[in-house]
Amino acid sequence: MRVTRSKITTNFSEWYDWVLSEAEIVDYGRYPVKGMGVWMPYGFKIREKVLNILRTLLNNSGHEEILFPLLVPEDLIRKESKHIEGFQGEVFWVTKGGNDELDVKLALRPTSEVAITYMESLWIKGYTQLPRKFYQVVSVFRYETKATRPLLRVREISTFKEAHTIHETFEDADRQVKEAVSIYQQFFDSIGIPYLISIRPEWDKFAGAIYTVAFDTVFPDGKVVQIGTVHHLGQNFTKAFDMKVQRANGTLDYPHQTSYGISDRAIASIIAIHGDDHGAVLPPAVAPISVIVVPIPSKEDNEKVLEYARKVLEQLSSSGIAARLDAAEKMTPGEKYYYWELRGVPIRIEIGRRELLKNTIVMKRRDTLEATEVKLPDLIDAVKSLLNQIDKDLKEASWSRMKSMVRIVHTMGEVKTELESKMGIVEVPWCGNDACGLKMEEESGARVLGRPYHDQEVTGRCAVCGSTAKTILRIAKTY
Numbered sequence: 001m002r003v004t005r006s007k008i009t010t011n012f013s014e015w016y017d018w019v020l021s022e023a024e025i026v027d028y029g030r031y032p033v034k035g036m037g038v039w040m041p042y043g044f045k046i047r048e049k050v051l052n053i054l055r056t057l058l059n060n061s062g063h064e065e066i067l068f069p070l071l072v073p074e075d076l077i078r079k080e081s082k083h084i085e086g087f088q089g090e091v092f093w094v095t096k097g098g099n100d101e102l103d104v105k106l107a108l109r110p111t112s113e114v115a116i117t118y119m120e121s122l123w124i125k126g127y128t129q130l131p132r133k134f135y136q137v138v139s140v141f142r143y144e145t146k147a148t149r150p151l152l153r154v155r156e157i158s159t160f161k162e163a164h165t166i167h168e169t170f171e172d173a174d175r176q177v178k179e180a181v182s183i184y185q186q187f188f189d190s191i192g193i194p195y196l197i198s199i200r201p202e203w204d205k206f207a208g209a210i211y212t213v214a215f216d217t218v219f220p221d222g223k224v225v226q227i228g229t230v231h232h233l234g235q236n237f238t239k240a241f242d243m244k245v246q247r248a249n250g251t252l253d254y255p256h257q258t259s260y261g262i263s264d265r266a267i268a269s270i271i272a273i274h275g276d277d278h279g280a281v282l283p284p285a286v287a288p289i290s291v292i293v294v295p296i297p298s299k300e301d302n303e304k305v306l307e308y309a310r311k312v313l314e315q316l317s318s319s320g321i322a323a324r325l326d327a328a329e330k331m332t333p334g335e336k337y338y339y340w341e342l343r344g345v346p347i348r349i350e351i352g353r354r355e356l357l358k359n360t361i362v363m364k365r366r367d368t369l370e371a372t373e374v375k376l377p378d379l380i381d382a383v384k385s386l387l388n389q390i391d392k393d394l395k396e397a398s399w400s401r402m403k404s405m406v407r408i409v410h411t412m413g414e415v416k417t418e419l420e421s422k423m424g425i426v427e428v429p430w431c432g433n434d435a436c437g438l439k440m441e442e443e444s445g446a447r448v449l450g451r452p453y454h455d456q457e458v459t460g461r462c463a464v465c466g467s468t469a470k471t472i473l474r475i476a477k478t479y
């Protein structure tokens, strides 16, 4: 048996739905509200592991976790005009309490900038209280009218980690954007998800932001998914709430803010990007079970084989490795392999009579399906080092697949043919004028992701107007 990725690349959509439901990650589509689904126990554990990584990164960098109410009154949400303009058509409203019409409509939060700024205006009076860095992990709601896709395009984003920070100066907030970008890089690195970081074009920044930095990745079908965003909000929201604080120089001024979010899409990426035709392939950092031990029944020595398997399990567990023994009698070893491969457990240990007699185990890695024989005394070292290796190899493989999907082209003709034939991301020289950028978006029939966040060398001429290129513009078909 070897790893194949034909199903996932040729019919990604079907593969994706199959893995999410068969591996019992989420049950979407059967819940009787469009765009809302259920996290199943196995998926919930993956989600918990992902959130633990994120929480640790945020807590270790001075962020404080909070929890705001779900409902936001209409007058609050209308305070920042550009913001409400951007979310207008997407807000779910609560208009009744029991049989009574409410005096003030209540929104199911689509995001929390206004609610948080309102409370900050009561809490913070002077620069000595700044900066504050808050975050919460909550559900947010968007009235999505396009076709919904589990964890990708939904009406309830049930895992929304939103951070909100507030600072004395514009430069402080700028530095915070850099910190947030670096935290997100560490986060995606730790789950092996490759990304490109772009500054979104002026016409596609977050509603109410000065600028937006976004993380994008490429899915196996060649379409691009936005997996994280960081916004510099400047004074837009604090001005809307007339929130002035005392500065170090004694004057009163509006503080500057940032906000940044990561959603369910991080988990969708783990499933989609590392997966293969056998199902999910989980990076050890987020796998609820690191090692599954499968005993192979033996006519002569079945009890002894089972006893040996239990001994192996005990050794793994007492070394802090999340291991489980699958001793179910109703399933054949083959059925068990299928079951755990689908769920992406990083290592499978097979133990039969042969291993018992030789005092060994067979260790099979999920990502490559390669098997190695290990002597029992070497068990723990071998498992630990293989988990590290899988982590490293998954990350390398996913980065190299994404890099092969990013190409530089020079003309609008090439943009179109490249995106049609191979999808992925094309990078095209750009003079920096919005008019040319908008034309590129229109002519390509795809979406402009923006220019690189980190400086990238550029040669050639703007693909639209022909003047000297100042930077490049990234274009892709997106989810």
Ligand SMILES: [Zn+2]
Residues within 6 Å of the ligand: 430, 431, 432, 433, 436, 462, 463, 464, 465, 466, 467
């Ligand atoms: Zn131009």
